[in-house]
Amino acid sequence: MNTADPPGWLSRLRAQQGALAAPARTAADPVNLPMIRRWCAAMGERNPAYLDASSPAARANNGIVAPPAMLEVWTMRGFTPDGSGGVANNLLGIDQMDAAGFTAVVATNLVQEYPRHLRPGDLLTQAVTFAGVSDQKNTALGAGHFLDYHYEFTDQRGGLVGRMRFRILKYRPARGGGATAAAPSKPPHPRPAITPDSAFFWEGLNTRRLLIRQCAKCLHLHHPPGPMCxxxxxxxxxxxxxxxxxTIHSFVIIHQPQLPGFSYPLPVALVDLEEGVRVVSNLLGIGADRVRIGMPVEVEFSEVEPGYVLYAFRERGGT
Amino acid sequence: MTPVNFEQVRAGDALPALSILVSASVIVAGATASGDFEVVHHDVKGAQARGTPDIFMNILTSNGYVQRYVNDWAGPASQIRSVEIRLGVPTFSGDTLRFEGLVKARNEAERALDIAVTGTNSIGQHVAATVCVAWP
Structure with a gap:
């Protein structure tokens, strides 16, 4: 990538350097002993300054103080069912990087400074500033951009209690352990979660066969496969x-959320196989405008990426 | 471990190594205690769907262990003032993370030490950190 000539999305993102990367957020709970104890138990931390109010260390600090490494814990967003409750979600720049195909994320650098100890009762507010985005770099993980964020943590009186600088790499995963540093033009296809029970099904696809688990005793067919009839x-x-x-038993048309590797609107069908089991599938050559319940279909295999075969259904007797 | 005191420590002193067996429970306990519910830190299938072979330690837990490692040695009379962390390879469930540390510098005026800490697993270096710890 030529630095004199960055793509439009990168220039637009750079124009926002110095802006808030997310709305300021105040902690749901003040600094408190239960969360401190849970932290110390998880880390094997036995420092009595964090745990024992009667210890000399705690008395020297006028009471229990929180482990400094908990600085960013207090303002974490917590659990969300969609799994977005991590450290780098919802920051300015993430969506732009995803849209440009740099879908994977890894944290690379963290600096924290602790101007004072935190004590139970302190209520923290964090403000995050978008501090910049690098030119495209070729890394061992893949081609990507580094994004910098500066955090300031203040207490209930507005006093600064912590500073943090956080750098992440948003990248396009390189295939085959980084052998192809030249970025692929298409984002990677998401991979299935393969279990011991379903491994035969995916192996079958690699040899262009659609395999269904059949009970050896009663000959019952079932799908998706499980350990027991x-x-x-x-x-x-x-x-x-x-x-x-x-035949197509039913279908949905997916508009959102849009994952890399598919084109939208995306019809996804339930297909009743003539053997009597029902499978979930993508469709080929059947657009969202044409798909209908009862449509006769037949399977077709396609290698969507080298060594990775998927099945889909095409209209039977159609084009 | 007997806590050290600032006067005894010299630049170049080594901290005793600490090995942590990083079970899935360790990863999940750390992620939960840090309020980090990113799927890759607690859900094996979710992690695999995102292209990683297993769940791996989150950054807050790595930081927590680095500071715990320094606290174990420096003792409760000391206080951690700042930390700089560079992250390397991930630490997956089932691996062992071995921490080593070295006193890099003494700051007499601040009664503070800079400690270089590394955490290494079977893949390579997971974390390299500089922790500033002071005896007020």
Whole structure:
């Protein structure tokens, strides 16, 4: 990437350097002993200054103080069911990097300064400033940009109690351990979570076969595969190769959220195979405007990335 | 461990090494205690769906262990003033993280030490830190 000629999105992001990276956030709870104790238990921290009000260390500090490393804990957003409750979510620049294909994130540097100890009762507010974005760098993880954020933590009286500088790398994961440092033009396809019970199914796809788990005792077919036959509870099984013919039982059209690797609007179908089981699938050559319940379909395999085969269904007898 | 006092310490002194067996429980306990609910720090399948082989330690826990390591040696009369952390390879569930430390510098006026700490696992260096600890 030529620094004299950055892409438009990068220039627009750079123009926001110095702006707040997120709205200021005040902690849900003041600094408190239960969270301090839970932290110390998790880290194996036994410093009596954090744990024992009667210890000489705590008395020298006029009471228990919080472990300094907890600085950013107090204003964390906490659990959200969508899994977005991490340290780098919702900061200015993240969405822009995702849209440019730099979808993966890793923290690289952290600096914290503690002007004073925190005590139970202190109520913290954090303000995060977007401090800049680097030119594109080729790293061991893949091509990406470093993003810098500066945090200031203040107490209930507005006094500065902590400073933090945080640097993350937003990158496009390199394939094959960084062998292709030249960035792929398409974002990577998300990979399935493969379990011992489902491994045969994914291996079947690699040889262009749609395999269904069949009970060895009662011959019941079931999908998605599990360890035990839901009909007779036997754990003996074999794999049956499906004909690949079926009909669309139902479908949805996904507009949001949009993941890299797919094009939207994205029809996703439930297909009844003629063997009698139902599978979830993408469709090929059947747009959101044309998909309908009852449509006869047949399977087709495509290698979406080298060594990674997926199945989809195409209209049977159609084009 | 017997706490050290500032007067005894010389630049170049080594801290005793500490090895932590990083089970999944250690990772989840650290992520939960730090309020970090990013999927990659508690959900194996969620982590795999994002392209990593397993759950791995979050940055707040790495920082927590670095400071705990220094506190174990320096003792409760000292106070940590600042930390600078450079993160390297991830620490996955089941790995062992070995901390080592070295006194880099003494600041007589501040009664403070700069301690260089490294945390290394089976893949490589997970964390390299400089911790400033003072005896007020």
């Amino acid at each position: 839901p009909a007779c509870h036997s754990c003996e099984w074999s794999a049956l190769q499906a004909s690949g013919r079926g």
